[in-house]
Amino acid sequence: xxTEVRVVLKATGFMCLVVVGLPANLSVLFLFCxxxxxxxxLQPNDFILCSMATMNLVVLLCRSLxxxxxxxxxxxxxxxxxxxxxxxxYRMGRAMSICVTTLLGCYQSVSIAPSTPRWTLLKHWLPAHxxxxxxxxxxxxxxxCYGAIMYPQAPPINGSVPEFTMNLEFCLVVYPGPxxxxxxxxxxTLRDMFFVSVMVLAAVYMxxxxxxxxxxxxxxxxxxxxxxxxxxxxLLLVCTYVALFTLENILWGYSLTVPQVMPYSNYSFCxxxxxxxxxxxxxxxxxxx
Numbered sequence: 414x415x416t417e418v419r420v421v422l423k424a425t426g427f428m429c430l431v432v433v434g435l436p437a438n439l440s441v442l443f444l445f446c447x448x449x450x451x452x453x454x455l456q457p458n459d460f461i462l463c464s465m466a467t468m469n470l471v472v473l474l475c476r477s478l479x480x481x482x483x484x485x486x487x488x489x490x491x492x493x494x495x496x497x498x499x500x501x502x503y504r505m506g507r508a509m510s511i512c513v514t515t516l517l518g519c520y521q522s523v524s525i526a527p528s529t530p531r532w533t534l535l536k537h538w539l540p541a542h543x544x545x546x547x548x549x550x551x552x553x554x555x556x557x558c559y560g561a562i563m564y565p566q567a568p569p570i571n572g573s574v575p576e577f578t579m580n581l582e583f584c585l586v587v588y589p590g591p592x593x594x595x596x597x598x599x600x601x602t603l604r605d606m607f608f609v610s611v612m613v614l615a616a617v618y619m620x621x622x623x624x625x626x627x628x629x630x631x632x633x634x635x636x637x638x639x640x641x642x643x644x645x646x647x648l649l650l651v652c653t654y655v656a657l658f659t660l661e662n663i664l665w666g667y668s669l670t671v672p673q674v675m676p677y678s679n680y681s682f683c684x685x686x687x688x689x690x691x692x693x694x695x696x697x698x699x700x701x702x
Contacts (some may be wrong), residue, residue, distance in 0.1 A: 424484030430477040438473065441466040457540040461517045464547060468513060471506030475499045483583040489567065496565040496584035504561040508554040508604070509547075514654070515608045516546055518615035525622050557604055560597045564588055609658050616651040 445463040449455050455463060479499060482490060491499065523539055526532040564586045568574075577594040579586035588594040 424481065427477045427481040427484060430473065431481055434469065434473045434477065438466045438470040442470070457520060457543055458517075460543055461513060461520060464513045465510060465517070468506045468510040471502055472510060475503035475506060479583040480581075489570070491567055491584060493566045496567050497562055500565045500581070500584055500586065501558060501561040504558040505551070505554055508558065509550060511605055511608050511612075511658075512550040512554065513547065515612040515615070516543070516550075518612045518619075518651075522615040522618045522622075525619060527622075554604075557600055560586065560588070560593075605658065609655060613651060613655060 442463065445455060445459055445466070448459060479491070520539060520543070523532065523535050526536070528536075565584050566587055568583070568585050574580055574585065575587055577588045577591055579588075588597065
């Protein structure tokens with residue numbers, strides 16, 4: 414019963430991500446395409462947000478969609494090369510999402526910074542080099558995510574999983590040994606920690622600037638409320654991002670300490686229904702509800 418509940422909850426969660434995330438990200442991309450064709454170019458903020466929506470869409474299609482298909486009972490729908498492409502795209506999309514979010518925080522920090530000579534120079538330089546920064550992030554992440562090309566493979570028919578394997582259920586990432594397994598995990602964690610730390614520093618700087626602005630306009634009620642609302646929004650977004658990042662990396666760190674993972678489950682909604690039909694006790698329990 415615990416396995417069945419876990420499968421149902423997992424399938425429901427990934428289906429919700431697909432149903433909500435796919436139209437939302439496509440709508441954002443469609444909006445920015447309209448802005449690009451109407452204006453001829455996107456503003457720096459719009460360009461970064463468009464890049465974020467693209468990365469989020471890649472993550473959604475390469476992780477949530479296959480996981481939903483697996484939870485619904487579809488098995489062995491990917492070859493070894495299919496797993497390599499999908500997992501590499503997912504890892505790159507996730508990494509680029511973190512990097513582009515950090516870039517957005519840095520750009521906003523520079524935008525609201527005082528107009529000193531150094532900040533003025535950076536304000537003129539950064540908008541013109543946003544695309545270059547994203548390209549550099551792409552090359553860095555492609556180098557760090559080398560394991561997503563070398564080690565993924567389709568799950569075996571018999572369901573056996575070797576040691577030092579990252580089990581995604583629809584695909585496996587089989588590392589050659591414990592050293593490679595842990596080095597890959599530590600490298601990805603350190604990269605994420607660096608960019609999230611930069612994101613937090615940028616948010617702290619924005620909060621300081623907004624606090625000083627609120628002190629300066631303390632007598633003006635409307636301006637003070639606007640500054641306070643902006644500060645609360647920044648604080649809420651950063652705290653949420655850091656909390657989710659911390660939770661994910663706690664689970665990731667735990668997985669690095671476990672050399673043997675459970676074989677992928679053959680349960681699905683169809684399997685649950687079949688088991689329900691074969692089990693008299695479950696049928697009796699169902700009739701009493």
